[in-house]
Amino acid sequence: QSALTQPASVSGSPGQSITISCTGTSSDVGGYNYVSWYQQHPGKAPKLLIYDVINRPSGVSSRFSGSKSGNTASLTISGLQSEDEASYSCSSYSSSTTFVVFGGGTKLTVL
Amino acid sequence: QVQLVESGGGVVQPGESLRLSCAASGFTFNNYGMHWVRLAPGKGLEWVSLIRNDGSNKYYADSVKGRFTISRDNSKNTLYLQMNSLKPEDTAMYYCAKDIHTVTIHWVLDYWGQGTLVTVSS
Numbered sequence: 028q029s030a031l032t033q034p035a036s037v038s039g040s041p042g043q044s045i046t047i048s049c050t051g052t053s054s055d056v057g058g059y060n061y062v063s064w065y066q067q068h069p070g071k072a073p074k075l076l077i078y079d080v081i082n083r084p085s086g087v088s089s090r091f092s093g094s095k096s097g098n099t100a101s102l103t104i105s106g107l108q109s110e111d112e113a114s115y116s117c118s119s120y121s122s123s124t125t126f127v128v129f130g131g132g133t134k135l136t137v138l
Numbered sequence: 139q140v141q142l143v144e145s146g147g148g149v150v151q152p153g154e155s156l157r158l159s160c161a162a163s164g165f166t167f168n169n170y171g172m173h174w175v176r177l178a179p180g181k182g183l184e185w186v187s188l189i190r191n192d193g194s195n196k197y198y199a200d201s202v203k204g205r206f207t208i209s210r211d212n213s214k215n216t217l218y219l220q221m222n223s224l225k226p227e228d229t230a231m232y233y234c235a236k237d238i239h240t241v242t243i244h245w246v247l248d249y250w251g252q253g254t255l256v257t258v259s260s
Binding site for chain 1 (some may be wrong): 245247248251
């Protein structure tokens with residue numbers, strides 16, 4: 028059981044937009060603006076997409092955007108492309124003894 | 139470019155030990171905190187441990203506290219994870235990752251290695 032809750036899977040067609048949610052508590056997502064999102068293709072290293080809720084590292088496409096409302100953070104991918112098919116995980120700083128908590132991951136399928 | 143290369147994984151029996159290494163290049167290693175994160179089969183990512191840039195402070199997940207020890211050799215640009223008293227539930231791909239900020243810890247992992255597989259089974 029992961030500390031943050033994500034849907035197991037989402038899907039969309041090329042060109043569409045999708046949103047992945049990440050629900051935590053006031054001790055993590057809701058209490059800090061330290062939410063990150065990672066993309067992972069099978070057999071590859073995870074890649075940082077979004078940090079501090081809304082910031083994109085240099086080189087990450089503007090098609091990826093982040094937001095937060097209360098205890099739920101969201102990742103939106105616009106203009107879906109086939110190469111976006113991957114697993115997406117959220118994380119947050121936590122005031123618990125774990126320091127960093129992750130979601131269970133969401134598998135994105137591009138139809 | 140930043141490169142992180144893990145090694146040392148393998149198949150061990152419950153109760154045995156293993157030491158993982160992570161060779162870093164492409165950045166000033168001694169300026170950054172470094173993390174270990176694992177991904178068990180069918181589960182989500184789990185943060186394991188962090189060591190500050192100068193090795194002065196170390197942090198562990200409750201699930202590994204007292205069994206795992208993180209360390210680093212800044213002269214060799216290498217991060218380590220000594221894993222003792224291994225359990226079947228430690229079976230996972232282990233990744234090393236770099237913290238995004240210099241010196242201070244931001245708990246954001248901006249570069250990751252490809253991982254090394256640890257299997258604990260009798």
